[in-house]
Amino acid sequence: MNALNILLEKIDRSKTLDFGDIFSNSIELFKKVWVQGLIMMLLMMVILIPFYLVMYLPFIGMGFLDMDAYSYNNDISPILMIPFFIMIFVFSIVAMVLSFGMKASFYRICKMKDLNEAGSDDYFYYLKKPYLGKVIVLSLMTFGISLLATLLCFLPIIYVMVPITLINVIFAFNPDLSASDIIKAGFRLGNKKWLITFGLIVISAILAELVGLLMCFVGIFVTASFSYIPAYFVYKESVGFQNPNDI
Template identity: 60%
Template sequence: MTFSELQSKINAAKPLDFGTIFNNCIELFKKVWVQGLIMILITIAMLAPFYIIMYLPMVAMGIWNPEALQDNNVNPFLMIPFVVFMLVFTFFAMVIAFGLKASFYRICKAKDLGLVEKDDYFYYLKKPYLVKVVKLALISYGISLLAAMLCVLPILYVIVPISLMNVIFAFNPELAVGDIVKSSFDLGNRKWLITFGLIVISGLFAEVIGLVLCGVGLLITASFSYLPVYYIYKDSVGFEPYELPLE
């Protein structure tokens, strides 16, 4: 799909129904909860070593000299490497999460449409997509930091286009980075309220059900909160005829 075709479909997008999309998310989750769980576990496994590297020196310092971590005794020069590493780690985490989530949306499409495809969780973390994933993650990171600096309301606004950026890339990886970003804001502006509402409600729903399942269930239900934007894209833009299964 070309950028102009994508824009035309976004501009011509029909009104969406909250209840229909939420119900569709439940039905799709029944098909992809295992894949969603695997994606979450892969994310944790890939990021866990960096959490250890980041916090192990502080833990060691606290054990060796507990007074060193008190407010009045913290050396500001020792905090600079920690802050720098934390920023770099956060960006790295966003790259991993962006690529895995885009790959998960590709799996969702296959399960939803009944396509026979391999569950490749690293599809967008390999050539030729990795560079584009890094650029999009960097843009998302920059937008998020800027919104955070501008306080609460901008953060609430950018949640929608940033979420849509991932799914638009997943189904249009051939588009230029700038076109993907622009399309995510265009679709987000047109469908902001319903998208934001679905993101919030699905997140709360996943958390409540996960807690009912004794906490560990949060790992199982976490991916449910990713599904609404799949249907926002599908019901607004749709897929090309050649991508659909034969009748």
């Protein structure tokens, strides 16, 4: 029996999850990893800021050169917009890959803190060889799934948000599986634990935002990572870790 079949069998045989236990465990683990979560959010922001600047420099330049020439009353040549759209596309790919890879690395850190394992807080663990290529592929695949669900109207995107969230966790602890196998396992686990996972994602995200706002908005950077933690416990309680020191 190969690794995928073993994983799918564990998912199919997984026990019923308790919302209260996972939520309380998520709070306890957040107390241990909130610093790492904050660092992750700040790193993503610092890395992406230059891309934002590069994206909007053409518009800033056009404004300084000739405000009238680029006003809304005049037509802008589509040719001038091509570099802008290329930059948006490149930026979107970089942002997706960075977010996926750093979230997976954060889940690895969560496991170490949760199980008291030794290891470094490597926020770029999955953004280096041999995992970077798979992170890029998975980022593009999940983006494609999200785009397709969006085009099919509102309800499908609500459904796929659960499998997509779990795909990130499954990759973090099964990086040797192929991208298609990880997608398959994510949807299998998402289907089986959809309702409780969706509830945990929504409640934890709302709580993280409310507490962050109460901390004068800047606190959102501190609390944002809390919304990622319930998915870790959904995976842990459903699949578990065969060998705590594998990842």
